[in-house]
Amino acid sequence: MKSVAEICSDLIRFDTTNPGSGERPAAEYVATLLADAGLEPEVFESAPRRTTVVVRMAGDSPDALLVHGHLDVVPADPAEWRMHPFSGEIEDGCVYGRGAVDMKGSCAMTLATVLGMRARGERPKRDLVLAFLADEEATGDYGSRHAVSAHRELFDGVSEAISESGGFSVASEGHRVYPIAVGERGTAWMKLTAHGVAGHGSRPAVDNPVATLVHALSRVASYEWPVRLTPSVAALLQELSEITGAPIDLDRLDAEAARLGALGSLFKGQIRNSANSTMLEAGYKVNVVPSTASAHVDGRYLPGLQEEFLATVDELLGPKVTREFVNLEEAPDAPYPSAFFDELAGALVAEDAHARPVPYVMAGGTDAKSFARIGIKGYGFAPLMLRPDLDYFGMFHGKDERVPVEGLEFGTRVLTRLFT
Structure with a gap:
C-alpha cells in the first residue's frame, strides 16, 4: 500500500x-x-x-x-x-x-x-x-x-x-495551538462599473468614468472597517488569553495580533469585513476618454454581517458606480460548542498530548x-x-x-x- x-x-x-x-x-x-x-x-x-x-x-x-x-x-x-x-x-x-x-x-x-x-x-x-x-x-x-x-x-x-x-498546529512560545474552523467569512466578488461621457482626451472631461471609478476604489481602499466580534472569534480570543496567560485587549486587537505573532494570525483577518480591489479595466486608446470603466473587488464579510457589509460598500461607491455580483456566498457557521467539535479536539489530543484545540473562523472560503x-x-x-x-x-x-x-x-x- x-x-x-x-x-x-x-x-x-x-x-x-x-x-x-x-x-x-x-x-x-x-x-x-x-x-x-x-x-x-x-x-x-x-x-x-x-x-x-x-x-x-x-x-x-x-x-x-x-x-x-x-x-x-x-x-x-x-x-x-x-x-x-x-x-x-x-x-x-x-x-x-x-x-x-x-x-x-x-x-x-x-x-x-x-x-x-x-x-x-x-x-x-x-x-x-x-x-x-x-x-x-x-x-x-x-x-x-x-x-x-x-x-x-x-x-x-x-x-x-x-x-x-483547520486542525493544523500553530507553535508560539512553547504553545501548540490547533485551530478548528467553525465558520468562515462570506464571499462577495463584485464587478463595479462607472458610466460617463466619451470624448477626446485633450478636452476638459464632461464626465470621466475612469476618474469616477478610481475615486470610488480609493474610498473603499482607505475605509477602516470596524471591528465586529462574532461569538466564535470572541471564544477564540478567550481561549488564547487562557493559553498565553495574558489577557487580550479587545480595544486594541490589531496591536494584539501583532504582539501574538503566529497566534495573532488566527484572528487578525477575522475581526472585520474586508474589500480589496483586484482588477481594473478601462479605455482602448490614450487620447480617448472611454464611456465606461470597470473593476473587480474581492469582498469578504463575517457571519451575520452581509447586509451591513453591502450597505457600507454602496455608500463608499457612491451613486455613479454600480455593482453586480460575480459570486455571492453566505458565511456558513457550525455549532460551537458541540459534541462533534469535542470529537475533533479529542482526536488531536489523543495524538498530541500538548495540543490545545481552539475554535476558529476562516478568513477565506x-x-x-x-x-x-x-x-x-x-x-x-x-x-x-x-x-x-x-x-x-x-x-x-x-x-x-x-x-x-x-x-x-x-x-x-x-x-x-x-x-x-
Whole structure:
C-alpha cells in the first residue's frame, strides 16, 4: 500500500491548474485507489474533464460524516520555484509542489486513512462519504455546487463535514495551538462599473468614468472597517488569553495580533469585513476618454454581517458606480460548542498530548459553503503537526509550497482515530 507521502506526491504530479485542462487524471487516480480497496466510487463530470469522485464507506451508523477536498490548484510559475511545482519531490522531509497544502496533502491523508482501514479490516463508527471535488479554486460551479444540485442523493444522511483550513498546529512560545474552523467569512466578488461621457482626451472631461471609478476604489481602499466580534472569534480570543496567560485587549486587537505573532494570525483577518480591489479595466486608446470603466473587488464579510457589509460598500461607491455580483456566498457557521467539535479536539489530543484545540473562523472560503446549502454543517479540520518555522498561511497559493511528511503521517493517525 502506498504511503501518505507517496499519494501526495502522485497527486501533485497531475497538473490540475484551475483554469486549465481539468481534474480528470487526478480524479481517475483517486477512483482507482478506492476501487482497488473494494469501494465503489461514483465518478461524474459537470463539463468535459471537470471531474469529481464521491464514495460512501459503510459504518456502524448511517448518520454520515462527509470528508471533502478539492483536486484543483491555483497556477504556479516554475521560474519562481526552487523545484518544479508539479514534481512532487520529497526533500528535507517535505513534499514539495503546488497543492501540497491546498489541498492535495489533505486529500492524500484522507485516502491513506481509508485505504489503511480497509487493509486492516476496520469499519468506521459511522458512514463516511468522501468527496474529491473539482473547481474549488474558482466558484465551485463545476465541483461542489454541481455535486449538491445534480447528485444530492450521494450526501443522504450526512449531518457534518470536515475539510481544509483547520486542525493544523500553530507553535508560539512553547504553545501548540490547533485551530478548528467553525465558520468562515462570506464571499462577495463584485464587478463595479462607472458610466460617463466619451470624448477626446485633450478636452476638459464632461464626465470621466475612469476618474469616477478610481475615486470610488480609493474610498473603499482607505475605509477602516470596524471591528465586529462574532461569538466564535470572541471564544477564540478567550481561549488564547487562557493559553498565553495574558489577557487580550479587545480595544486594541490589531496591536494584539501583532504582539501574538503566529497566534495573532488566527484572528487578525477575522475581526472585520474586508474589500480589496483586484482588477481594473478601462479605455482602448490614450487620447480617448472611454464611456465606461470597470473593476473587480474581492469582498469578504463575517457571519451575520452581509447586509451591513453591502450597505457600507454602496455608500463608499457612491451613486455613479454600480455593482453586480460575480459570486455571492453566505458565511456558513457550525455549532460551537458541540459534541462533534469535542470529537475533533479529542482526536488531536489523543495524538498530541500538548495540543490545545481552539475554535476558529476562516478568513477565506471553501466548498463548505455549497454543502451548507443542503444543511451540512462544515468544520475546518485537516490535521497537521507543523514545524514551528513553516509559514503555513504563506504556503497557500505561495511559491515553494510544501508539507512535512511527518505532518501528513500525524494527520493520518488523527483521522483514523476520528473515523474509528
